[in-house]
Amino acid sequence: MSKIEDIVDGLENKISKILHKQEVLKQTNAKLSEELEQHQQKILRYQEEIATWAEKYDTLKIANSMLGSDENKRETKLKINTLIRDIDHCIAQLSE
Secondary structure, three states, X not given: OHHHHHHHHHHHHHHHHHHHHHHHXXXXXXXXXXXXXXXXXHHHHXXXXXHHHHHHHHHHHHHHHHOOOOOOXXXXXXXXXXXXXXXXXXHHHHHO
16 A cells, blocks of 8 residues: 555645746746737837937938038939829829
């Protein structure tokens, strides 16, 4: 009979250890999930900031080319042509 009791005690100990390890892993997983969420929010903020700076850079390039800079004249002309096409498209839609 003691052999069965020893086996049962051993199983109880193993199950207890597994349950403890599971709880530790759950806590670790929760902590990592929270960190992941924080990092994802940080990445979104950085992406928004990059987009803002890119827009400011493009605006600055256009302003420089309008001031006489030869470097960005082609890009400015393309941008103006795009804006004119957009305006023409809007006028055409209003005419319909």
